[in-house]
Amino acid sequence: MPASLSTTSSRNTGNKERSDWKLTAYPVMEHFYTIQGEGAHAGQAAYFIRLAGCDVGCWWCDVQESWDASVHPEIAAEELVDAACESGSSIVVITGGEPLMHDLTALTEGLHEAGLQIHLETSGSSPLTGHIDWVTLSPKRFKEPLVEIFPHVDELKVVVLTRKDLIYAEKNAAECPAGTLKMLQPEWDTPESVPLIVKYVKENPDWRISLQTHKLLNVP
Numbered sequence: 001m002p003a004s005l006s007t008t009s010s011r012n013t014g015n016k017e018r019s020d021w022k023l024t025a026y027p028v029m030e031h032f033y034t035i036q037g038e039g040a041h042a043g044q045a046a047y048f049i050r051l052a053g054c055d056v057g058c059w060w061c062d063v064q065e066s067w068d069a070s071v072h073p074e075i076a077a078e079e080l081v082d083a084a085c086e087s088g089s090s091i092v093v094i095t096g097g098e099p100l101m102h103d104l105t106a107l108t109e110g111l112h113e114a115g116l117q118i119h120l121e122t123s124g125s126s127p128l129t130g131h132i133d134w135v136t137l138s139p140k141r142f143k144e145p146l147v148e149i150f151p152h153v154d155e156l157k158v159v160v161l162t163r164k165d166l167i168y169a170e171k172n173a174a175e176c177p178a179g180t181l182k183m184l185q186p187e188w189d190t191p192e193s194v195p196l197i198v199k200y201v202k203e204n205p206d207w208r209i210s211l212q213t214h215k216l217l218n219v220p
């Protein structure tokens with residue numbers, strides 16, 4: 001294949017050299033148009049790009065089939081941007097897997113060139129790349145966020161199973177900018193966490209509850 005037609009890898013190598021954004025390819029588990037189910041933008045139509053690969057390993061993760069990038073196809077940024085544009089959405093959510101395992105420079109350049117707003121769902125465990133309009137940080141004890149992400153956080157969303165997670169939520173909130181939206185999200189299969197979260201938010205009203213409403217609506 002001529003060099004001009006070959007795709008370049010999105011692997012997050014820290015290499016700042018940039019090639020044409022259209023040809024940069026990412027391992028993608030799925031991309032689809034749906035309703036944002038979680039957090040501050042819940043209820044808004046959004047195009048989701050779920051990049052494959054995750055090295056965090058949360059045992060309760062609801063998308064474990066995303067972890068192994070090698071079983072998912074590489075898709076060029078141009079195809080992803082075209083699909084997002086054709087959906088008619090004005091918001092694109094980049095999620096995963098752990099999307100920051102990939103250099104998001106090319107993908108975000110293309111999405112912005114198309115006039116789209118870019119939201120990111122991340123554990124913050126790899127370096128932040130690309131230009132993002134809304135950063136949702138969901139920190140994990142299994143692989144802690146890098147401190148460099150904290151100044152960029154718009155929304156902190158902590159998954160709660162037990163009381164320990166509320167302490168972990170406060171520890172992370174202390175690192176985030178003033179004005180960060182602070183969300184507690186029940187782990188889906190741990191309904192016992194709900195009374196704990198309700199009590200906590202009533203006593204600490206600077207926190208809000210985020211529910212995975214897409215699972216209630218039965219949409220992707």
Ligand SMILES: C[S@@+](CC[C@H](N)C(=O)[O-])C[C@H]1O[C@@H](n2cnc3c(N)ncnc32)[C@H](O)[C@@H]1O
Nearest residue numbers: 060061062096097098121122123138186187188
């Ligand atoms: C699948 S993750 C992908 C993005 C990134 N790896 C992260 O963890 O933020 C997307 C969101 O779903 C949350 N999540 C994953 N499994 C969950 C579960 N079983 N219950 C509630 N939230 C969950 C994560 O904490 C994160 O906020």
Ligand SMILES: Nc1nc2[nH]cc(C(=O)O)c2c(=O)[nH]1
Nearest residue numbers: 035036037038095121214220
């Ligand atoms: N509808 C819908 N909303 C979501 N918000 C965050 C999600 C994610 O997996 O990152 C997600 C998802 O998987 N589906």
Ligand code: SF4
Nearest residue numbers: 054056057058061097
């Ligand atoms: S960091 Fe995100 S994708 Fe990775 S295991 Fe945890 S919830 Fe799943």
Ligand SMILES: [Mg+2]
Nearest residue numbers: 062063095220
């Ligand atoms: Mg999800």
